[in-house]
Amino acid sequence: MIFWPLNESLCPYFVKVLINKLLSLEPGINAPFNLLAFPLMGLFTSWLLMEIANRFYGMVSMYVWPRFRKDIRESILTYTQGHAHGYFSEHFTGGLANKIAELPRACAHILDIFICNFFSTILTFCISLGLVLQINPLFGLILLVFVAIFVALTILNMKDINHTAKTHAEAISELDGQIVDSLGAMLAVRLFSRTSYELKYLNKYQTDEIKKSEQASWAIEKANFYKGWLTFIFVVITFSTLICAWNNRWITIGDCSLVTMTFFNLMGLIWHSTFHITQIAKEIGISNAALSILSAPHEIKNYPNARPLLINQGAIYLDRVTFSYKEKTNIFNEISVQIKGGEKVGLVGLSGSGKTTFVHLILRLYNLNSGKILIDNQDTS
Ligand SMILES: Nc1ncnc2c1ncn2[C@@H]1O[C@H](COP(=O)(O)OP(=O)(O)OP(=O)(O)O)[C@@H](O)[C@H]1O
Numbered sequence: 001m002i003f004w005p006l007n008e009s010l011c012p013y014f015v016k017v018l019i020n021k022l023l024s025l026e027p028g029i030n031a032p033f034n035l036l037a038f039p040l041m042g043l044f045t046s047w048l049l050m051e052i053a054n055r056f057y058g059m060v061s062m063y064v065w066p067r068f069r070k071d072i073r074e075s076i077l078t079y080t081q082g083h084a085h086g087y088f089s090e091h092f093t094g095g096l097a098n099k100i101a102e103l104p105r106a107c108a109h110i111l112d113i114f115i116c117n118f119f120s121t122i123l124t125f126c127i128s129l130g131l132v133l134q135i136n137p138l139f140g141l142i143l144l145v146f147v148a149i150f151v152a153l154t155i156l157n158m159k160d161i162n163h164t165a166k167t168h169a170e171a172i173s174e175l176d177g178q179i180v181d182s183l184g185a186m187l188a189v190r191l192f193s194r195t196s197y198e199l200k201y202l203n204k205y206q207t208d209e210i211k212k213s214e215q216a217s218w219a220i221e222k223a224n225f226y227k228g229w230l231t232f233i234f235v236v237i238t239f240s241t242l243i244c245a246w247n248n249r250w251i252t253i254g255d256c257s258l259v260t261m262t263f264f265n266l267m268g269l270i271w272h273s274t275f276h277i278t279q280i281a282k283e284i285g286i287s288n289a290a291l292s293i294l295s296a297p298h299e300i301k302n303y304p305n306a307r308p309l310l311i312n313q314g315a316i317y318l319d320r321v322t323f324s325y326k327e328k329t330n331i332f333n334e335i336s337v338q339i340k341g342g343e344k345v346g347l348v349g350l351s352g353s354g355k356t357t358f359v360h361l362i363l364r365l366y367n368l369n370s371g372k373i374l375i376d377n378q379d380t381s
């Protein structure tokens, strides 16, 4: 990513030297290539180095990015698995899966934009500014003023763009999650004949996504409107100054080509960078939504230095156990139960009386409100 900006900014310089040399040559001279060796070699070498570096970057990327995404995916999956059972009944699987899938992609994209776009643009700008200043400080000043106003306009509009891009990204994530959940519960949807209800329900999220997409696009278009006019004024000023400068012979035709090529290159790069700023805002929004999984602490934790459970007979003893789901009424109120090792026990009760909950508590899928559960005399709570 160093060779690409180098080529981008040095190419106009070699073209300038080439044009100036060509203008100084008489037609029909012998061995014109020898006389043009410096700019031609410069152009070819710079291009060749960039090609080699780009292919090398491509190969490194091929190896690095998938592993980078794997590492992030693995970390967030490991942490998610550590959440208690209650976490999964409170959060939709579709939403969780969508966030876990999006986080590695978004992180890689953010890093890629920083390396490939921001870094290259800043480097190209610095080298180009040096070259243009060498020709005439006036062109350096025009370039500096243009970039300063462009960056200021971008920063002024950034808050609006960031905000709308983030809310749009969240709306997409929400919609994707809802679709996955709706398809995942297809049996229930069919059994209760709710297919049209599901479509209507998803339509609410579709409408929301459309609204937020429009808001995000408007924010970008508004900023583009100002930047478009600024670019137009910049082009008019640059060409007027170039013609005046050449008319007074302050600069050569080669200089004209350097300034024109450099300015057009930079304009493209800077426009591209502002587009990438909105991309970054979007990806940060997506990453933030996914990181909420990591910011939620694990509900059930082992004590530090807790010993592994050793099971000999499998004797279970519930000692004055009280339990409720969140702030709901108690399912069990200070119950004590003893089940001997190897003993077979039947749980009988009305639907909703707490049979499944009883088994889940023994499996330590939830924290108790109070009391203890002992397995072979070892406290598991
Ligand atoms: N994850 C949960 N969050 C909140 N309340 C829950 C949760 N799971 C169960 N409940 C409630 O706890 C009570 C006991 O439910 P549980 O599933 O243990 O009953 P059950 O005896 O197994 O019923 P069934 O015979 O229908 O399987 C019910 O009122 C149920 O609504």
Ligand SMILES: [Mg+2]
Residues within 6 Å of the ligand: 355, 356, 357
């Ligand atoms: Mg049950």
